[in-house]
Every structure is written in C-alpha cells, then in structure tokens.
Amino acid sequence: MKCGLPVLAACFAAGICLYDRFSVYFLILFIVSFILAAAIAGLSAKKNNITMILCVTAFVSGALICHYSNAELCVGEVYVDQYAAVTGRIAELPDESGDNMRYILDAREISVGGETEKVNMRIVVTSPEKLPFGETVCFEGFIKDLPRKLNESGFDLAKYYKSRGIALKMYSEKVQISNEKIRSYSINALSHRLRYSISQIIEKYNTGDKAAVLKAVLIGKKSEFSEEFDDLLLRTGTKRFFYPAFLHILLITSLVGLLSGIFKKRTRDIILVALVILYALMNTSNAGSVKIGLMTAVSVIMTLWLGYRRRLDAFATSVIIIGIFNPLMFFDAGFIMSALSSILTICFYAPVYNYMKKIRSTYVRRSVTSGTICTVGLIPVTAYFFSGVNIYSIIVSVVFIPAAAGILIAFPFAALMYAVFGAAPAVSGFITGLVYILMKIPYILDLLPFSHIIIARPGIMAMAAWFLALGALYAKIREKPQRMKLLLCAALSCALSVAFGQLSRLGTVETTFVNVGQGDGAIVRVPFKETIIIDGGGGSTYSDYDPGKKVFLPYLEAEGISRIEAAFVSHYHKDHVQGVIAAIENLRVKNVFMPSTLPDNEWRAALEKAANENGTKIHYISESCNVIFNNGLRVEITAPDDYTLLSPDENDTSLLMNVSYGEFNCLFTGDMTSFAEGTLLARGLAPEADVLKVAHHGSAYSTREEWVDAVKPDYAVISVGENNGYGHPARETLERLESAEILRTDEMGDITIIGNKSGVKKVDAFRD
DSSP, X not given: OOSOHHHHHHHHHHHHHHHHHHHHHHHHHHHHHHHHHHHHHHHOOOHHXXXXXXXXXXXXXXXXXXXXXXXXXXXXXXXXXXXXXXXXXXXXXXEEETTEEEEEEEEEEEEETTEEEEXXXXXXXXXXXXXXXXXXXXXXXXXXXXXXXXXXXXXXXXXHXXXXXXXXXXXXXXXXXXXXXXXXXXXXXXXXXXXXXHHHHHHHHOOHHHHHHHHHHHHOOOSOSOHHHHHHHHHHTOGGGGOTHHHHHHHHHHHHHGGGGTSOHHHHHHHHHHHHHHHHHHTTTOHHHHHHHHHHHHHHIIIIISOXXXXXXXXXXXXXXXXXXXXXXXXXXXXXXXXHHHHHHHHHHHHHHHHTTTOOOHHHHHHHHHHHHHHHHTHHHHHHHHSEEOTTHHHHHHHHHHHXXXXXXXXXXXXXXXXXXXXXXXXXXXXXXXXXXXXXHHHHXXXXXXXXXXXXXOOHHHHHHHHHHHHHHHHHHTTOHHHHHHHHHHHHHHHHHXXXXXXXXXXXXXXXXXXXXXXXXXXXXOTTSOEEEEEEOOOOTTOOOOHIIIIIHHXXXXXXXXXXEEEEOSSSOHHHHHHHHHHHHHSEEEEEEEESOOTTOHHHHHHHHHHHHTTOEEEEESSXXXXXXXTSOEEEEEOOOTTGGGOSOGGGGOOEEEEEETTEEEEEOTTOOHHHHHHHHHTTOOOOOSEEEOGGGGOTTSSOHHHHHHHOXXXXXXXXXTTOTTOOSOHHHHHHTTTSXXXXXXXXXXXXXXXXXXXXXXXXXXXX
C-alpha cells in the first residue's frame, strides 16, 4: 500500500481524538474537506489525490465512530436524577473507596416510580455494604451522571468509565440481595471469575501492600495499594511497571513455543493467535491488554499468512481494530503510553541496540535498550500524564521485569500446592522475596536525587514538535533525506509557535483559581519569575478525600511549579489548608504566611509541622502588613482587629489579602462573613479591586451589598463545589454581585485571569 497502514491508522486515531476535543463542528469541517478532496480527485487521478482521499476518509471514519460510540452511552440519560431500584450482577472485583465499596453493576432491571424496565447497561455503584463478586443485588438510590473532569490536569473519571461501557453512577445505602441469580458465561465474565479466584487465594495468605502487589502483577488490579505506597509509586514513576499485559503475552508465547515438538509451525501459529485473541477478549476493560493481545495476533497473521514483514503494519492494523470496536480506549493513559512505546520500539530498537554493544549481557542490553527508548521517547507524554519523569526508569526495568515474571511463573505452582497440601513454603518464600524486591525499589529510588523531575504539562504543539523531531530522526536512520528535512521543518514550526506563545506571557500576571471543589485554592505568578499560592483547597469535615493533595498539588506539578516563593493561608479551615500542606511536603515552599489566631487549631498544628519538617519559614500575621516580591507582586494583608475576633464564627479570623501588580489587583477574602466585612468597611479598609474572590464560596451570610459597592469588582470569582450540599452560591449573593461578571469554578472549572500593569487583559477557563 503506497499510502501506508501506519499513515491511515494515524489519521483514524486523529479523527477520534480531535473529534472529542472539538465535537461536531470539527466533524462538519472535515466532512466538507472530504467533499472538496473528492471533487479534486475527480478531476485528476494522480496518486497524491488518492492518498489524500484515503487519509481524509480515515480521519472522518474515526470521528464518526467516536460520535456514535458516545451516543450509545447516552441511552441511560433518561434515568439521571431519578430515584431508582436497580437490579443486576456485580460484574467485576469490588474496590474500596474510603469507608465505602465501589461496584461495577451489570444492570438488567430498573424500577422508577413503580414502573419496571428491562435494561442492559453498566452502572458504577458506591455503597457502604460489602458484597462479593458475582452476587445479584438490588441497589436503591439516585442515579447520577458521571462527574465532569475538574481541570485540565485532572483525571477524567467519566471518560475512563465510558471507555469501559459505563455511563451512570449511583450511591446506595439501601441494598438487598436478590433471590433470582443472574448468570453470565461470557468470556469477560469468566475472566473476572478467574481473577476473583486468584484474588481470594492471594487474600488468604497475604495482606496489605504485599497482597496489592501480587494482585497488580497477576490480575492487573492496581487499585488496592495503600495511599502511601500508591503516592510513592506515582512519585518515582514505577507504577507503570505494574502493567503485566506484556508479561502475560510473553508467557503465552513461551508456552506455545514448548509445543514445537508436538505440532507443526502452522498449527502452533493458529493456537497462538487463538490464545492471544482470547486473552484480549478476556481483558476488554484493560486497554493495554487488548492492544498487546491484538497486536500479537495481527503480527502473526500478517507476517506468516499474508506476507507482510513490517511490524508497523501489524501495529497500525491492531490500532484500527481497537478504534472500531472501542474508540474511547484512545483516551486511556495506559493505552496511549503502551501504543507509543510500541511505535518507538519498532522504529528505534535496532539502532539503539547496536549502539549498546559494550553491554555484554544480552538481557541487560535488551532491557536498557527498551528502557532508554521508552524513557526518552515518552518524555512529553510522561510529563503530560504524570507531571514529570524519572531518569532511573531506564535501569529499573532490568530488575522489575524479571521479578514480576518470576511471580507470574511461580504463582500457579504455589496455588496448586496450597490446594493439595495446604502450604507451599519454598515457592511462597520465593514469591515473597520477589515481592520484597518490587516493594523496596520505589523506596530506594525515592532517596536518590532527581527521582522525580517535575516538567510542565506540554501542549499539543509542544508534543507535536517532539514527535515530528523523532520522525525526522527515524527518516535519517532510514536514509530518506527529503522526508527528514520536511519533518524537521514541521517540528521547528511547532517549536517556534510554542516559543512565541511563551514570550507573549512576558510582563503579565496570571491568577488561577483552581477548581478544588468546595474549597479555595489560588496560584498567582508572574511568568518566568516567582510564584505564590493563596490557600490550597481541602476536604470537607465529613470526608477523608483530600482535594488539596489530589487536585491542587497535581495542578501545581502539571504547571511545572516546583518552587514557590510564598504560601498564604487565609484561615485554618480544612478546605483551605490541606493543599498548602501538600505543597510544602512535596515541593519547595520558601515561606508561609499564616494568621496568629487559633493556636490550638489542628490544621494550624499540621501546617506548622509540615513547615518545620520541610524547611519552610513561618511568618505569623497578627497585624496588617505588606509583602513585596522581586517580580513586582505586592500583597497587602489586613488582619482582623480585636473587635472582629469577638465573632463566634471562625470564618471571621480570615485575612484580607489584596494582591496587586501595577494597576491590576485581586482581592482575596477567605471565608469572612458580613460581620467582618462590616468592620472593614467601618475602618475604611475595603479597597477597590478588578477581581474579587467572593467570600465563603458565595454564602448568603457573606458579600453584603455595601461591600460589593465599596470594592466595585469587574469580576467576581466564586470557588465552589458542583452540586454541593450547602446551596452555595446563594441566590441573594448572586443578585448582590450582578454588577460584576460572575465566574464560578463549579461551572467553568479552573479560571485564569491574565492581567498586566494596566489591568485585566483576558479571562481563560477550563470550560468556556
């Protein structure tokens, strides 16, 4: 094929990914392009026109498939916000979620308002009840849409579940075991039954992170690590090694290879293809497993039966097959990294392996070759998904892969011995030793310098520049100078556009209100100079979930912020403090400014502990002061006076902080109530501001009319959680702010206000 399967696969994948970003308008644009291309092709039969037609067709096909795949998941929208009784079978191994359990329910019947309908859909259900896999259950509760992505750097939970055919969620405290059992004998159901059996064996003889490591290696379940160990794996970049699909395929191919003395080669090929396709079907919820299973099968078919010799063709074919059946897999981080690793390895393995000729051990040479290609080649992608890279990944695979493979091979013998003799001392000891190695390596890496280098999340143009440059390098290796020059020019164009975009930020100040849910967390920075943060979000009183650590800190890392000149804390409430603590513990925070009030408060104590342990200088604010930075930022802090501190409401201990940069200024009010606002008005300390951070998430008891009249904001930012239980922001507060343009994080996600020394320049939001 002159056009090339890889080119068609790339156009097909681009159609899927770009349709999701630009929706129907983008599809219409390319359908018009297709019609124009067809018209041109009709006037000329030149090869280039035919190639153009094929590429546009592949692109539009990808977009259409993505469109219809999303449409199929909208079938259950009629049940959203309805109280329903849903009966179905627990289709996958349950996960713990705080004090609750999370189930994937294969729903077969839904009752709403006394009417019952037969359905065939999957719902994710959270419940405090502990139920076993495979049980038929009736859950009662309100059906909801999956949560929207909080911000650009956040995890898209909705897309992750949708890629697994799940489009709705439910919380249920009312649970009843059904008398009528639902049976399923599909390949996927049998696969989960096998996983459940392996999980039961693991849990019988192991606990804690040891059991979690075994489950990750043997059945690909990576959700049971302790929070501490999971953070360590992410921080050191070692969690990606707990994706066992390639080890499973390696084991299958090795076992088939043992049949060489029994069956002819063609028969062995048929067995191998059947087994790897079966493996892919058994792991349809795991994008990486599906990819590697299909790629192996397609490689055998195309190479040995159809005469193709290029592995890129086999890879491209498997990508197209996956896209046709489940295009949403193209948004899975594991699938993306796995696919790109395959492409890079196919293209660069031979030259890099030859360059490593000084390494005598064949295994080490191969491992270092693969590690180097994937670590270096995936730098921007790793930064995009994990906000940084680990330079030790190149050598870690040398130890991780054989240890995981050893567990995979030894476990069946251990399970057999447990079943027959009730014990497996030698084999279990061997497995325990390998698990110890897998658990110890991340701790060792965490002690080494540069174990996690924070890199700002690259944009589309930056990643395009990187991969175009790699394409040029591949063209040079293939001795195609014309193609190399073309790709280098394209890479340079993309790189220059990124550079010009960065230069346009000079002389500006960027104030970002991070969507931390029901809390406050803001970042103020002068590009290429110092950064400050004001509050950092946190969880509610009744929840262990920490948005400060799970949302605010990842946002900082995704922006490439590893050094913070100063952190300011408005007051000691959990939903403002936790993110500041997370930043101090994980990044380099030079100073922290905090109120001198509430000496016995637990969050003040936690903040002081974190600062003292991490070398952050503490500045207690007991009276009004100014903090001036070298980058031109000025923070005027007004502390509550003695009269204000008589208020029984701790929210009135909030500091008032006016951040200015030339003529631009933004007023931060913490959670102060109308009482504190009144005392500030009486003291003549209500400054005019371009931007007002509305107090207490838009509470009815803050942001009095006189306060708004005095501040005269052009923009009023409300940091508030979507569908929160407090009714924030209050209708009357919104009415009092009608003179300003209201910006809400629950509606717009992250909000960035860009200013310069003359005032506000523009407003950007994650959801415009």
